[in-house]
Amino acid sequence: xxxxxxxxxxxxxxxxxxxxxxxxxxxxxxxxxxxxxxxxxxxxxxxxxxxxxxxxxxxxxxxxxxxxxxxxxxxxxxxxxxxxxxxxxxxxxxxxxxxxxxxxxxxxxxxxxxxxxxxxxxxxxxxxxxxxxxxxxxxxxxxxxxxxxxxxxxxxxxxxxxxxxxxxxxxxxxxxxxxxxxxxxxxxxxxxxxxxxxxxxxxxxxxxxxxxxxxxxxxxxxxxxxxxxxxxxxxxxxxxxxxxxxxxxxxxxxxxxxxxxxxxxxxxxxxxxxxxxxxxxxxxxxxxxxxxxxxxxxxxxxxxxxxxxxxxxxxxxxxxxxxxxxxxxxxxxxxxxxxxxxxxxxxxxxxxxxxxxxxxxxxxxxxxxxxxxxxxxxxxxxxxxxxxxxxxxxxxxxxxxxxxxxxxxxxxxxxxxxxxxxxx
Amino acid sequence: xxxxxxxxxxxxxxxxxxxxxxxxxxxxxxxxxxxxxxxxxxxxxxxxxxxxxxxxxxxxxxxxxxxxxxxxxxxxxxxxxxxxxxxxxxxxxxxxxxxxxxxxxxxxxxxxxxxxxxxxxxxxxxxxxxxxxxxxxxxxxxxxxxxxxxxxxxxxxxxxxxxxxxxxxxxxxxxxxxxxxxxxxxxxxxxxxxxxxxxxxxxxxxxxxxxxxxxxxxxxxxxxxxxxxxxxxxxxxxxxxxxxxxxxxxxxxxxxxxxxxxxxxxxxxxxxxxxxxxxxxxxxxxxxxxxxxxxxxxxxxxxxxxxxxxxxxxxxxxxxxxxxxxxxxxxxxxxxxxxxxxxxxxxxxxxxxxxxxxxxxxxxx
Ligand code: SF4
Ligand code: SF4
Ligand code: SF4
Ligand code: SF4
Numbered sequence: 001x002x003x004x005x006x007x008x009x010x011x012x013x014x015x016x017x018x019x020x021x022x023x024x025x026x027x028x029x030x031x032x033x034x035x036x037x038x039x040x041x042x043x044x045x046x047x048x049x050x051x052x053x054x055x056x057x058x059x060x061x062x063x064x065x066x067x068x069x070x071x072x073x074x075x076x077x078x079x080x081x082x083x084x085x086x087x088x089x090x091x092x093x094x095x096x097x098x099x100x101x102x103x104x105x106x107x108x109x110x111x112x113x114x115x116x117x118x119x120x121x122x123x124x125x126x127x128x129x130x131x132x133x134x135x136x137x138x139x140x141x142x143x144x145x146x147x148x149x150x151x152x153x154x155x156x157x158x159x160x161x162x163x164x165x166x167x168x169x170x171x172x173x174x175x176x177x178x179x180x181x182x183x184x185x186x187x188x189x190x191x192x193x194x195x196x197x198x199x200x201x202x203x204x205x206x207x208x209x210x211x212x213x214x215x216x217x218x219x220x221x222x223x224x225x226x227x228x229x230x231x232x233x234x235x236x237x238x239x240x241x242x243x244x245x246x247x248x249x250x251x252x253x254x255x256x257x258x259x260x261x262x263x264x265x266x267x268x269x270x271x272x273x274x275x276x277x278x279x280x281x282x283x284x285x286x287x288x289x290x291x292x293x294x295x296x297x298x299x300x301x302x303x304x305x306x307x308x309x310x311x312x313x314x315x316x317x318x319x320x321x322x323x324x325x326x327x328x329x330x331x332x333x334x335x336x337x338x339x340x341x342x343x344x345x346x347x348x349x350x351x352x353x354x355x356x357x358x359x360x361x362x363x364x365x366x367x368x369x370x371x372x373x374x375x376x377x378x379x380x381x382x383x384x385x386x387x388x389x390x391x392x393x394x395x396x397x398x399x400x401x402x403x404x405x406x407x408x409x410x411x412x413x414x415x416x417x418x419x420x421x422x423x424x
Numbered sequence: 425x426x427x428x429x430x431x432x433x434x435x436x437x438x439x440x441x442x443x444x445x446x447x448x449x450x451x452x453x454x455x456x457x458x459x460x461x462x463x464x465x466x467x468x469x470x471x472x473x474x475x476x477x478x479x480x481x482x483x484x485x486x487x488x489x490x491x492x493x494x495x496x497x498x499x500x501x502x503x504x505x506x507x508x509x510x511x512x513x514x515x516x517x518x519x520x521x522x523x524x525x526x527x528x529x530x531x532x533x534x535x536x537x538x539x540x541x542x543x544x545x546x547x548x549x550x551x552x553x554x555x556x557x558x559x560x561x562x563x564x565x566x567x568x569x570x571x572x573x574x575x576x577x578x579x580x581x582x583x584x585x586x587x588x589x590x591x592x593x594x595x596x597x598x599x600x601x602x603x604x605x606x607x608x609x610x611x612x613x614x615x616x617x618x619x620x621x622x623x624x625x626x627x628x629x630x631x632x633x634x635x636x637x638x639x640x641x642x643x644x645x646x647x648x649x650x651x652x653x654x655x656x657x658x659x660x661x662x663x664x665x666x667x668x669x670x671x672x673x674x675x676x677x678x679x680x681x682x683x684x685x686x687x688x689x690x691x692x693x694x695x696x697x698x699x700x701x702x703x704x705x706x707x708x709x710x711x712x713x714x715x716x717x718x719x720x721x722x723x724x725x726x727x728x729x730x731x732x733x734x735x736x737x738x739x740x741x742x743x744x745x746x747x748x749x750x751x752x753x754x755x756x757x758x759x760x761x762x763x764x765x766x767x768x769x770x771x772x773x774x775x776x777x778x779x780x781x782x783x784x785x786x787x788x789x
Contacts, residue, residue: 002777002780002782002783003782003783003785003786003787004783004784004785004786005786008777008783011772011775011776012772012776014768014769014772015769015772015773015775015776017769018769022765027652027657029648030458030459031453031454031458032453032454032458032459032460033454035460036450036454041460047459047460047461050459050460065768066765066768109700109701110657110700111657111659111700126779126784127779129784129785129786131784136784136785139781139784140781140784143780143781144781226784228779228784229779230778230779230780231779231780231781
């Protein structure tokens, strides 16, 4: 039977070092600016959470395997080879101490894409057997059951029945040749069925055809979070096969930010060819409906509320303006957080972090960042567009006893959908 | 002992808290490219260091360099610099004028003999001394007099560093750079027309914190900011590598963001940090706004054969034959080690065993 070994991990790190990574390491000027961008550093004050420091094992491999200086150093015994113990030690930094939020990549004065590197470093950790148990189990479930939370088709079918009963609308499954194929995240299926309900209503109002694929309804990709391209590829291929079989024009990524990154940006690279369909985030689709005059709302929410930008949407995905346009249709007292948009602070639980049991305490600690942002604003309500952010922030609110409702933007819009003769 | 208050004292005097002081030290550390762990050490050093006396001399210039510095952004660099130094004379910025201004300069020179920093912008005319004078003193006389008691000289901007625009052919005033007149003091050049404010701040902060100038290259520029060309760091570089060039400023290629090489971009021979630090609070830099680099931080940039002429047309005096050989040799070494590294990576790829869910853990022994 195969198993993870240090040698496999070392080889994987060697494999990951491409031209961008080599040039990033050689151009780092050690300014430490990335530290200030990372919530793990700002909230703990511990310099070991400086993003570039989290990459020390990968840097060592680069220096020793690919640079002249590194080879000299090794020759004269000036440099120590990377050891398994070091990898074990860095597990805490690479997984528990990073949510792949990408804020550090935004500030590096020499343009180093740090989060790209951390994502790559995880490949080595996985192959060496140093991935956290929570993520390993999620990946196993994703591959065997189709969902990281172990949700199988019958569970979805049961939810579909509920939603159909509540709304009187039919939820199309496996329809061929429709415009949109809608993906869901397990969190949405189990914790927030309102999402599916919202989609059904909005699609109905907009007069669009859509479907869910029974062979690939789950969008979250544990392979990306744990850092195993092989597993990520397997999961992405399922979606691609289903979408191509159903001949849909567009696949809609659910609110979940990492799901979007996985299918939209990493997807085609993983399978090594362009998709035959388009991929859009649900908010991009909704904003298009709005522009086409196909999204009509009525009434305004007058609570003082703000929007939490999911990291993967704003920083990796460029979905910044869409939620604002949409919110303005239905909220009369919308205020922006400090650092909103592409510099927004992470909820503290992205990148698979929320699946890491032993990182719970640290997650609560770094949530203080969001807490501070929200306290400055004195809002009554928080809107976001990622089921994972939502759960993480709900837990944070609980820990700090901050009673504040959080809603998903899609479902909030659905609540304000106009019936045929009224609209804003 | 200096008559100046220490930096710590002077910040406290302005009502700056300990926490803000540490933030200030963090800003200093970051422009000096030091790790976060150094911050307490910097704090300790700055707490007891007196503010550095500095005399700023402006000669044949357009005030763009001073503008560049005072228009800079967060963490307000000019604020930061002015907290680190005591700017005892700067005729554009100071309130005093005429005799009062000149006596401030003399007082600073006497009071800090051997210890003050001279910052110069503008070139010095050697033609008729009357071409540029301050308080009736010619630029060359004032430079020599002030530098005599200085600890080091910072030549800010291309005019002070290499002569700049006044030096352009036919150089009617006989303009020269600072380092062609001063040979007995440490000099650092921060070229650029104008120079990047962060670089000025970084150099001054380095000098105050460590009492000496940072590492310099052969043109006396700080390595940390002038180590690479604009081209090395240009985000349009992938197009250059693919041979995709805009041919005019409004063709399809220009709209697609292709490389501006054929439109005269001097990025490949220009050492500066614009492509990474950018301008106006990191908003963009010329190439990002659709115009090639002019090469403003290089010697003779004004005479380098036309801003819109592509580089492959040889430029007299800028690229010498030796650079060509060095480039060729460098490229060969680079190519060889690049090939080895590629081999290594492809071997690593061959050794890749597909990761499945059965091998996420170690074997239990
Ligand atoms: S990606 Fe986010 S969490 Fe990870 S190191 Fe960068 S700033 Fe920190
Ligand atoms: S911000 Fe960039 S240059 Fe600075 S330490 Fe981090 S990776 Fe290095
Ligand atoms: S635009 Fe200029 S600096 Fe950028 S790649 Fe082209 S030639 Fe190089
Ligand atoms: S891009 Fe070139 S011309 Fe422009 S400021 Fe920088 S060095 Fe000077």
